Amino acid sequence: MSERIDPWGSTQIKDYEHLFKEFGINKITEEQKKFFDHRLFRRNIVVGHRDLDKLIEALKNKKPCYCMSGIASSGKLHFGHKAILDLHILFKKKGAKLFTGIADIDGFVSRQKISSLEEAQKYAEDNLTHALALGIEPEDIFVQSNMNKRYYSLVFEMSKHVTNAEMKAVYGDIDFGKVSANFLQYADILHPQLFEKPMIGTVPVSFDQDPHVRLTRDLAKRLPYKMIPPGAVYPLHQSGLKEGKKMSSSEPETAIYLSDTPQEAADKLKRAFTGGRDTEQEQRKSGGRPEICKIYEMYRYHMEDEKKLSELYKNCKSGKMLCGECKKICIEFVTKFLEEHQKKFKKMQPIAKKLIYGKS
Amino acid sequence: MSERIDPWGSTQIKDYEHLFKEFGINKITEEQKKFFDHRLFRRNIVVGHRDLDKLIEALKNKKPCYCMSGIASSGKLHFGHKAILDLHILFKKKGAKLFTGIADIDGFVSRQKISSLEEAQKYAEDNLTHALALGIEPEDIFVQSNMNKRYYSLVFEMSKHVTNAEMKAVYGDIDFGKVSANFLQYADILHPQLFEKPMIGTVPVSFDQDPHVRLTRDLAKRLPYKMIPPGAVYPLHQSGLKEGKKMSSSEPETAIYLSDTPQEAADKLKRAFTGGRDTEQEQRKSGGRPEICKIYEMYRYHMEDEKKLSELYKNCKSGKMLCGECKKICIEFVTKFLEEHQKKFKKMQPIAKKLIYGKS
Numbered sequence: 035m036s037e038r039i040d041p042w043g044s045t046q047i048k049d050y051e052h053l054f055k056e057f058g059i060n061k062i063t064e065e066q067k068k069f070f071d072h073r074l075f076r077r078n079i080v081v082g083h084r085d086l087d088k089l090i091e092a093l094k095n096k097k098p099c100y101c102m103s104g105i106a107s108s109g110k111l112h113f114g115h116k117a118i119l120d121l122h123i124l125f126k127k128k129g130a131k132l133f134t135g136i137a138d139i140d141g142f143v144s145r146q147k148i149s150s151l152e153e154a155q156k157y158a159e160d161n162l163t164h165a166l167a168l169g170i171e172p173e174d175i176f177v178q179s180n181m182n183k184r185y186y187s188l189v190f191e192m193s194k195h196v197t198n199a200e201m202k203a204v205y206g207d208i209d210f211g212k213v214s215a216n217f218l219q220y221a222d223i224l225h226p227q228l229f230e231k232p233m234i235g236t237v238p239v240s241f242d243q244d245p246h247v248r249l250t251r252d253l254a255k256r257l258p259y260k261m262i263p264p265g266a267v268y269p270l271h272q273s274g275l276k277e278g279k280k281m282s283s284s285e286p287e288t289a290i291y292l293s294d295t296p297q298e299a300a301d302k303l304k305r306a307f308t309g310g311r312d313t314e315q316e317q318r319k320s321g322g323r324p325e326i327c328k329i330y331e332m333y334r335y336h337m338e339d340e341k342k343l344s345e346l347y348k349n350c351k352s353g354k355m356l357c358g359e360c361k362k363i364c365i366e367f368v369t370k371f372l373e374e375h376q377k378k379f380k381k382m383q384p385i386a387k388k389l390i391y392g393k394s
Numbered sequence: 395m396s397e398r399i400d401p402w403g404s405t406q407i408k409d410y411e412h413l414f415k416e417f418g419i420n421k422i423t424e425e426q427k428k429f430f431d432h433r434l435f436r437r438n439i440v441v442g443h444r445d446l447d448k449l450i451e452a453l454k455n456k457k458p459c460y461c462m463s464g465i466a467s468s469g470k471l472h473f474g475h476k477a478i479l480d481l482h483i484l485f486k487k488k489g490a491k492l493f494t495g496i497a498d499i500d501g502f503v504s505r506q507k508i509s510s511l512e513e514a515q516k517y518a519e520d521n522l523t524h525a526l527a528l529g530i531e532p533e534d535i536f537v538q539s540n541m542n543k544r545y546y547s548l549v550f551e552m553s554k555h556v557t558n559a560e561m562k563a564v565y566g567d568i569d570f571g572k573v574s575a576n577f578l579q580y581a582d583i584l585h586p587q588l589f590e591k592p593m594i595g596t597v598p599v600s601f602d603q604d605p606h607v608r609l610t611r612d613l614a615k616r617l618p619y620k621m622i623p624p625g626a627v628y629p630l631h632q633s634g635l636k637e638g639k640k641m642s643s644s645e646p647e648t649a650i651y652l653s654d655t656p657q658e659a660a661d662k663l664k665r666a667f668t669g670g671r672d673t674e675q676e677q678r679k680s681g682g683r684p685e686i687c688k689i690y691e692m693y694r695y696h697m698e699d700e701k702k703l704s705e706l707y708k709n710c711k712s713g714k715m716l717c718g719e720c721k722k723i724c725i726e727f728v729t730k731f732l733e734e735h736q737k738k739f740k741k742m743q744p745i746a747k748k749l750i751y752g753k754s
Contacts, residue, residue, distance in 0.1 A: 143550045149618060151547045179543045186546050187511045187539055190503045190578070194571035201570070210561070210577075211554035213570065218550070258509065 050270075053241050054082060057248070059268060066090065072124050074117065074269060077334055080238075084247065085265030088234045093129045100226045100235040101125035102133040102264070104219065105165060107141035107158040108148055109283025110291045114272040115161075117335045119168045121238050121269060130236070132174035135222040136162050136390070139178040144215035151179065155390055163386040164292045167378035175389055178218060181225075188228060189221045195256040196249065204245040220250045227254070227261040235264040240271055272335045275306040275328045290332075293376070296369040303329065303365050309350070310357040322350040322357065329357070329364045337367065410630075413601050414442060417608070419628060426450065432484050434477065434629060437694050440598075444607065445625030448594045453489045460586045460595040461485035462493040462624070464579065465525060467501035467518040468508055469643025470651045474632040475521075477695045479528045481598050481629060490596070492534035495582040496522050496750070499538040504575035511539065515750055523746040524652045527738035535749055538578060541585075548588060549581045555616040556609065564605040580610045587614070587621040595624040600631055632695045635666040635688045650692075653736070656729040663689065663725050669710070670717040682710040682717065689717070689724045697727065 053059060059082040066083070067075045069090050074080050092099035103122055105115070119134075126132045142154035162175060178185075201213065208216075223237055223246070239247060244266070251263035274281045274288030281289040290299045309323025309330070324330035324347050337343050346363070349355035413419060419442040426443070427435045429450050434440050452459035463482055465475070479494075486492045502514035522535065538545075561573065568576075583597055583606070599607055604626070611623035634641045634648030641649040650659045669683025669690070684690035684707050697703050706723070709715035 139547050139550050142547070143554050146554075151544075151551065179547055181543075183539045183541075184511075187499055187502070190499050190571075190574045191511065193574040194503050194506075194569070196570055198567070198569065207558070209554070209558065210556055210573065211550075213573070214550045214553040214577075217570075217574075 050081060050241060050268075053244075057244055059084060059241075059244065059266075060086075062086070062267075069093075070124060070128065072121075073338060073340070074121050074124070074335075076340075078270075079117065079335060080121065080267050080269045082241070082268035083236075083266060084251075085234065085263070086236065086267060088262075089130070089236045089265055092234050096129060098131065098231065098233040099129075100131040100133055100230075100233060101238070102135065102223050102226060102235055103238050104135035104137040104140065104222050105158075105161045107136055107138045107154050107161050108145045109157060110289075110293060111161050111164045112281055112283065112289035112291050113332065113336060114281040114289065115164075116168060116292060117272055118238055118269060119165055119170060121267070123169050125236065126174065131226070131230075132170065133176060133222075133226050134165060134170050134174050136165075136175060136177040137218065137222065138390075140215045140218045140222075143211045143218075146211075155179065159386055159390050160293070162389060163379055163382045164375075166382035166386055167292075167375050172385055172389060176222075177390055178222070180390070180392075184228065185221060185225055188225055189217045192217050192220050192224075192253055192257070195253055200249070204249055216246065216249075219246050220253055223247075223250045223264055224254055224257070224261055227264075228259055232260050232262050234262050237264055237266045238269055239266055241268055244268070272331060273328065275302055277307040277328075290368060290372075292372070292379075294372065296365075296372050299368050299372055300365045303332075303361055303368060306361070308357045308361070314356060317356055318353040321353040322355075322360075324350050329360055332364055332368070336371070410441060410601060410628075413604075417604055419444060419601075419604065419626075420446075422446070422627075430484060430488065432481075433698060433700070434481050434484065434695075436700075438630075439477065439695060440481065440627050440629045442601070442628035443596075443626060444611075445594065445623070446596065446627060448622075449490070449596050449625055452594050456489060458491065458591065458593040459489075460491040460493055460590075460593060461598070462495065462583050462586060462595055463598050464495035464497040464500065464582050465518075465521045467496055467498045467514050467521050468505045469517060470653060471521050471524045472641055472643065472649035472651050473692065473696060474641040474649065475524075476528060476652060477632055478598055478629060479525055479530060480696075481627070483529050485596065486534065491586070491590075492530065493536060493582075493586050494525060494530050494534050496525075496535060496537040497578065497582065498750075500575045500578045500582075503571045503578075506571075515539065519746055519750050520653070522749060523739055523742045524735075526742035526746055527652075527735050532745055532749060536582075537750055538582070540750070540752075544588070545581060545585055548585055549577045552577050552580050552584075552613055552617070555613055560609070564609055576606065576609075579606050580613055583607075583610045583624055584614055584617070584621055588619055592620050592622050594622050597624055597626045598629055599626055601628055604628070632691060633688065635662055637667040650728060650732075652732070652739075654732065656725075656732050659728050659732055660725045663692075663721055663728065666721070668717045668721075674716060677716055678713040681713040682715075682720075684710050687717075689720055692724055692728070696731070 054061060062080055062083055066086055089099050101122060122132060122134060136158045138154040138158035141157060142148050142151050148154050227233060237247060247266045254261035254263045272281050276288055279288045290302060306328045309327035311317035311320060333343055333346055414421060422440055422443055426446055449459050461482060482492060482494060496518045498514040498518035501517060502508050502511050508514050587593060597607060607626045614621035614623045632641050636648055639648045650662055666688045669687035671677035671680060693703055693706055
């Protein structure tokens with residue numbers, strides 16, 4: 035029975051172990067979890083890394099180091115994005131310099147649905163405002179379309195150092211729009227070392243973004259700037275509210291958007307997939323299944339309070355609490371967050387506008 | 395005999411007629427020559443075109459139109475470049491808006507020998523100073539590395555509209571550095587229509603650059619900006635001073651550089667290949683062969699005075715003037731040009747520096 039108690043979802047990691055072996059990604063260690071002392075590490079949401087000990091070493095010795103991640107700017111932000119930005123803020127709290135990239139050009143060139151830079155910038159403005167409301171600070175932001183010529187020439191310079199065969203081996207056959215987006219991403223990751231100085235960095239990415247990381251690490255060695263190959267951390271994506279669905283910017287039913295009204299969020303949570311049993315009687319007897327429940331996943335990804343999380347878990351597993359009651363608690367939790375967040379969002383709007391359009 | 399008299403090199407055009415047919419390039423007409431009334435048209439140096447009548451139509455009706463060409467910024471400028479810039483200035487005199495691109499990023503990404511943007515910018519500064527000394531005005535200049543974000547996003551946007559198969563069909567297998575350079579060139583050609591308004595333009599290019607023109611014309615139609623496919627004019631390159639050699643930035647003996655001292659230029663001209671005969675006696679009898687003579691080519695490309703050119707031609711063909719005397723005249727002509735040009739060059743240095751580095 036204790037084997038099956040898994041309030042932090044560590045069994046899920048097993049699904050990824052083949053990736054660890056195949057690509058040389060390392061598992062997060064207990065020491066690393068202790069160092070960060072944060073729900074996303076404790077609860078096995080961040081599961082893998084490259085060179086994280088080098089970053090921790092720099093953080094411990096107060097040496098310069100950085101965390102970079104990009105916001106794709108091609109759709110609405112949801113709670114899955116919030117988790118990544120929370121992780122980002124954690125690195126800053128620990129002492130890393132943040133580079134949060136608003137990837138408006140990337141979003142524009144890599145997605146056929148976005149037909150102009152202006153359209154990408156509308157998403158960028160929205161996404162950036164949310165990031166600021168979540169606690170990313172203006173000085174941590176860079177906007178691709180507002181970068182200086184040194185950034186763009188780095189993008190072009192990198193294109194000299196990657197062969198067609200390599201790009202094909204990593205990504206298969208991709209069009210030039212995607213190739214451009216790739217080079218922009220490599221520049222996003224590496225430019226802090228050119229603009230400031232060579233230093234270890236980390237990039238929070240999902241496993242499917244690992245090709246970028248591998249190629250960027252190679253590029254760091256090929257460029258004539260003595261860059262240090264950046265490390266990475268791999269958080270698992272929060273899954274969709276519907277069974278078997280990803281949390282997606284383009285499928286409203288799968289995600290709570292950071293811009294949803296509390297009513298919209300409540301309606302989605304009411305319709306969310308849970309680990310409940312077919313009848314009340316059965317659930318009272320066998321308990322719920324938080325390990326497959328989207329409501330419990332919302333708690334696990336976003337509720338800071340460990341005690342409360344454990345309690346929710348136990349009350350579910352024991353059959354003491356049914357899904358209806360639990361959803362009510364989740365709706366309250368999400369409502370409280372959204373109300374506060376959306377107040378901050380309004381406050382941040384002029385700052386975001388200035389960051390996107392101010393320097394044009 | 396009259397068939398063989400060819401002071402303006404029109405027989406040379408025959409070598410290119412297959413290109414006209416294969417790629418749909420048109421021959422320059424007598425009407426077009428009359429309109430421009432310039433040595434480069436009269437002397438069959440500009441031999442082909444696309445949509446030149448549309449440009450002439452705009453010029454006649456004082457409608458907006460433009461001429462764009464780029465300076466590659468990867469080596470020294472020579473008299474061959476001067477001819478192209480003279481052509482450029484002609485279009486301005488006739489009423490077209492000029493866009494002379496200093497292609498420093500292009501030079502950097504497309505040439506393995508240039509290892510940093512700083513190195514490319516040194517060439518760019520030199521090349522730009524010469525362009526200004528030749529009469530291109532500061533307001534006609536744009537520097538790739540100093541362009542605004544709208545330009546860069548156009549470069550990236552275009553990458554969405556060209557398939558790998560098309561690029562391969564036009565250029566064969568090329569690396570990403572060259573791909574980047576291509577997209578930069580397309581943006582150089584088309585950005586005036588985005589920054590100002592859709593209008594007919596012309597691009598002076600050599601035949602081997604025609605793939606760029608064809609793809610750029612297609613791109614103009616694919617982009618969502620109602621651009622007008624730009625036309626082109628095809629001047630023949632001035633050939634090298636040595637037999638069978640191109641005039642090259644990297645082979646000093648083939649070219650008079652705009653930065654050569656009069657002494658250096660004189661030495662190269664003395665060693666230049668001529669159409670002279672084996673003996674004085676033979677030359678007095680049969681005359682020289684201006685049609686293969688590098689000295690005569692220098693006159694044909696650069697000497698404004700039609701009467702003087704005809705005289706030189708006749709005196710050569712008749713055997714009246716030998717190569718030594720003719721070279722002396724050429725040395726005087728080139729020396730006079732270089733002395734005046736290099737004075738202007740010094741005056742233009744601060745302006746060029748400001749254009750390249752001023753906005754960084």
